Amino acid sequence: MDKKSPAATVDEYIAGFPQDVQEVLQSVRTTIQKAAPKATEKISYQMPTFYLEGNLVYFAAFKNHIGFYPTPSGTDSFQKELSVYKSGKGSAQFPLDQPMPLSLITKIVKFRVRENLEKAKEKSPKKKAK
DSSP states (O other), rough: OOOOOOOSSHHHHHHSSSSSHHHHHHHHHHHHHHOOOTEEEEEEEEEEEEEEEEEEEEEEOSSSEEEOOOHHHHTTTTTTHTTTTTTTTTTTEEESSSSSHHHHHHHHHHHHHHHHHHHHHHHHHHHOOO
C-alpha cells in the first residue's frame, strides 16, 4: 500500500492497492454509485469522494480496514447499526477480514443524498430572491 504521489482519480487510487483490496474498494465504490447515481466522483483529502450538492461520503483503504466517512450526520443517524464497528465523529472502520456491510453503506449514502438535496433546496430560494 505504498503511495508515491497522491492519486488524481478514483481509478488511480484503487489501482494503488493489492488486488484483494482493490476488489473491496471497487465493491464499496459500486455500492455508492448505485445508491447515489447522480453523484460525481473526485479525490478530496487524498480519498475517493462522492459529491452531490456538497460532499456525500468519502472512503479509503488502510492496512486492516476500509475507512468510511459519511460526515457526522451520517454516523449519528446510524449509530445503532454502526455500533458493531469502530467509529468516531463522522467515520466508521469496516475490517478487511470481514464482509463489507454494503446494505448499510447503501442506507447511509441514500440518507446523505436526501440530506444534501434538502440543504440545497433550502439554499436555492434565497439565491433566487436576490
